[in-house]
Amino acid sequence: MSKQVRVRFAPSPTGPLHIGGVRTALFNYLFAKKHNGVFYLRIEDTDQTRFVPGAEAYIMEALEWLGIAPDETVGKNEKFGPYRQSDRKDLYQQYADQLITSGWAYYAFDTPESLDALRKQHEAEGKTFIYNHHNREKLDTSLVISTEETAKRIANGEHYVIRFKTPVNETLHLQDSIRGEVKFETNLLDDKVLFKSDGMPTYHLANIVDDHLMETSHVIRGEEWLPSMPLHVLLYRAFGWDAPEFAHLPLILKPIGNGKLSKRDGDKLGFPVFPLEWKTEEGISSGYREKGFFPEAVINFLALLGWNDGTDKEIFSLDELIEAFDLNRVHKSGAKFDPEKNKWFNHQHLIKQSNEDLAKDFTPILVEKGFSTPLELTTKIVSLIKERAHFVSEFWELSDFFFQAPTSYDEKATKNWNSATPTLMQELTSVLENIEDFTSVNIESIVKDWMTKNEIGMGKVMQPFRLSLVGALKGPHLFDIVEIIGKEETISRIQKAIVAL
Secondary structure, eight states: OOSOOEEEEOOOOSSSOOHHHHHHHHHHHHHHHHTTOEEEEOBOOOOGGGOOTTHHHHHHHHHHHHTOOOSBBTTBOOTTOOOBGGGGHHHHHHHHHHHHHTTSEEEEOOOHHHHHHHHHHHHHTTOOOOOSTTTTTTSSBTTTSOHHHHHHHHHTTOOOEEEEOOOSSOEEEEEETTTEEEEEEGGGOOOOEEEETTSOBOHHHHHHHHHHHTTOOEEEEEGGGGGGHHHHHHHHHHHTOOOOEEEEEOOEEOSSSSSBOOHHHHHHHTOOSBSSOEEETTEEEOBTTTTTOOHHHHHHHHHTSSBOOSSSOOOOOHHHHHHHOOGGGBOSSOEEOOHHHHHHHHHHHHHHSOHHHHHHHHHHHHHHTTOOOOHHHHHHHHHHHGGGOSSGGGHHHHHHHHHSOOSSOOTTGGGGOOTTHHHHHHHHHHHHHTOSSOOHHHHHHHHHHHHHHTTOOHHHHHHHHHHHHHSSSOSSOHHHHHHHHOHHHHHHHHHHHHHHO
16 A cells, blocks of 8 residues: 555544444554554544433443554544644634635535424425525525625624535545445435534535545445435545545344344343443443453454454454454445454454453352362362353353352262262262372272272262252263362262262
8 A cells, every 4th residue: 555554533422332332443543554564443432412421431441451552542643633623623623615616515504493394395385405506596595695685794793604615416436445335315315514604514525625634545445325425425525635445334233023133132132232331320232342242352352243364263352353354355245243253353352362361250259158278279170161161150060069069969979879879978088088189090000990999870979969069960071070079078078979869
């Protein structure tokens, strides 16, 4: 690529960051890093009526947690700052005025009431009201009143907006990096509002001006912005600027049914749609972090929603994603969200973690349960159970028997406990008592030799043995459990089971 790649993620701080927005940020990040470019975060808060306190900090924290922090943003390497649009407010008036001067825009004084009446009138006639070339010279605009009258009405403080003057009778043949050529008829477009009399630009003007001034090379955004593409390209033409390359990402779809994934889907099916927990007066919306997902797993499953590298490979590190990422391999059609697959990804990333790191994550749960266990022992236990877990939060249920004797016994498993079992268990305790090298391999060898010599069937001993130690027929290799809980505790649990069962 001839010029430096500069891409942006430009959310509005109107609430928590949706997982669809996270994927947009991720694809921008991957593209930037693949091409040794810059990924920057711009906060688009021109619509102050929708501003939510705490949302901007939430966005920053989410990207940090996910490992895709921007290179430039508010308070960080502000090369083209400010990076918050409300702090750039004074910039936009001159560009709106420039469009007026060049004939690409006009003042419109229509009141909300008069426009509402026109919409209702059109509805009654079975039509749709569109503010464009059909009627802009019949409405209350600077296209039909004199320059002097326009200036006088503005000076008198009359409410106005500045609208874009969309060209007539033109077919736009535009190029999208994902979708190829897309065509738009300018006669079907409306004259969008670019600037309001309160001195604030709308999204469309601020977005284009900022992308130009911040030297954005590629605009990678969600499919919902595709209808805005013709206006944005025309704005670049109106200013005489080169437009960036555009790429519109496919939607993330509901797990069940049709349509875009929403918070309601997550609430109904019990999975998060936000990276971090979000608290409001109405309640708490769960986040992937608080649910126990690894950020690497969230990044991995999001990357494969609408993209693949052309192989069957599914498990990627962030560095591997950067190396493999290519916009040409992003799909055009929407990607269905699969909560169970997300858990599978987390399991894959969990088992790749070091046992010691997982033991450190598990330690607070043990402390909460009242157990102070050496890290070395916890690490060994984790190594035996992690293959069965999706989350660290499941470790306790998978390993509680390492820390405490069972207080009850699985009813189905007790069917294997018959009148001959107590005698066999007593004989087993005698065997165990005489073992000096109490390691898993040695214990297993001696116990199996004893069973072979006495022609005792495996099931007659091993199932009751496991039941005595665990309380159920579950858990890792039995003799690993025996080694970890030790000789004294093993014999104590067998004796307790003989009495209880």
